[in-house]
Amino acid sequence: MKSLPKRPELEFLKKEARVLRVLQMKGDPACCDRIRDYDTSCEAMSDADILAGKFSINDAQRVIAHEYGYASWAALKKYIELINLPLYHMVTDRQGYHRTITDSYDARSKNYENSEWHREVALTTVKYWPPESGQLVLDIATGTGTIAFHCAELVGPRGKVVGVDISTGMLDKCREKLAERKLANLAFTHADGEQLDFQPNSFDRIYCANAIFWMSNLQAALRHWYELLKPGGVVGFNATPSSSFFWGCAARKALATVGIDFICNIPAGDEANAREMLECAGFTNFRLHAAPNGRYIATEDAKDPPFLTLQAYAPGQYPHPLEDVSDETMQLAQQAYNAEVDKHATEDGVWHDMTQYYVYGQKPADRE
Numbered sequence: 001m002k003s004l005p006k007r008p009e010l011e012f013l014k015k016e017a018r019v020l021r022v023l024q025m026k027g028d029p030a031c032c033d034r035i036r037d038y039d040t041s042c043e044a045m046s047d048a049d050i051l052a053g054k055f056s057i058n059d060a061q062r063v064i065a066h067e068y069g070y071a072s073w074a075a076l077k078k079y080i081e082l083i084n085l086p087l088y089h090m091v092t093d094r095q096g097y098h099r100t101i102t103d104s105y106d107a108r109s110k111n112y113e114n115s116e117w118h119r120e121v122a123l124t125t126v127k128y129w130p131p132e133s134g135q136l137v138l139d140i141a142t143g144t145g146t147i148a149f150h151c152a153e154l155v156g157p158r159g160k161v162v163g164v165d166i167s168t169g170m171l172d173k174c175r176e177k178l179a180e181r182k183l184a185n186l187a188f189t190h191a192d193g194e195q196l197d198f199q200p201n202s203f204d205r206i207y208c209a210n211a212i213f214w215m216s217n218l219q220a221a222l223r224h225w226y227e228l229l230k231p232g233g234v235v236g237f238n239a240t241p242s243s244s245f246f247w248g249c250a251a252r253k254a255l256a257t258v259g260i261d262f263i264c265n266i267p268a269g270d271e272a273n274a275r276e277m278l279e280c281a282g283f284t285n286f287r288l289h290a291a292p293n294g295r296y297i298a299t300e301d302a303k304d305p306p307f308l309t310l311q312a313y314a315p316g317q318y319p320h321p322l323e324d325v326s327d328e329t330m331q332l333a334q335q336a337y338n339a340e341v342d343k344h345a346t347e348d349g350v351w352h353d354m355t356q357y358y359v360y361g362q363k364p365a366d367r368e
């Protein structure tokens, strides 16, 4: 299967289809295996028969889509439309964005392991579609390696697990733990999960827990992971529905009233979104396990909005959406935020939904 360019354009792919069609029309045998590979009904045909047959531009586009691992030209076109949505291009300075992430997680690495919540979510991400003995696993944004260590046990000595992260603080913790546990089938690498150097078709499982929201172009990242998976391989991640986490959700609505996009939890967000993104990346066998969860928070606590400050996380966005926003606009946003809290206030407080979705897709197995 061919790898798509990082920012593919439809024109580029249309041109590939035109070139293929011209090869067929000119009688160039170089195109015959490509056509046979797509259309199994041509398998027994000679080169001469293929070159003499009808081959429209639509046929050529179908071959190109197939070469990139898509079931149809329409599916490939849809991926290109999605990947170019403004939603996935809100990080305009990648280095600066990563610096904010690593500053934060380098500091958090000291006590990150105290978070039972993150551990539970990470292990659950593996639980619903675990690796088998002997398999190769990639843990993207491994943090302190919860998934990586767990999978190293599951795949056993014949398997192998690699954990990648951009935070050296988090990776130092992984290496400390590895020195104690001495697992020969586990390694950690400093790398950006959106731009990995592994060969295509390398892994049986790719997991990404508690970190999908950090990807600057989630649609492109899913496609990248698809290419790194072997045929039949599985990607699994947890996604926070857009209605989850009251503070972030209310901040998003309040900021929208003053014309500021705060995309927190939107890209992976809801079931339809997650399915569409996975299918557009080429995955099939979509699975989603919803884990409803939540608690009431005191209305006063809800009114203290952690996301309406420049210091707060703004996953998927850089520069920070609140940079250069006037005090006047911030006051209006604050008022809208308070109104949002009042709208949801009950005798018990405000419902803080913490539902998680565990989402999976499978790369189709090769044709026999």
Ligand SMILES: C[S@@+](CC[C@H](N)C(=O)[O-])C[C@H]1O[C@@H](n2cnc3c(N)ncnc32)[C@H](O)[C@@H]1O
Binding pocket: 101, 102, 105, 118, 119, 121, 122, 140, 141, 142, 143, 144, 145, 146, 164, 165, 166, 167, 170, 191, 192, 193, 194, 208, 209, 210, 211, 214, 215
């Ligand atoms: C909340 S932690 C999750 C860690 C671990 N997966 C877990 O569930 O415990 C988020 C991690 O994502 C990492 N991260 C964020 N963006 C990344 C990227 N583009 N590539 C690799 N790691 C990234 C951070 O450095 C941090 O360690």
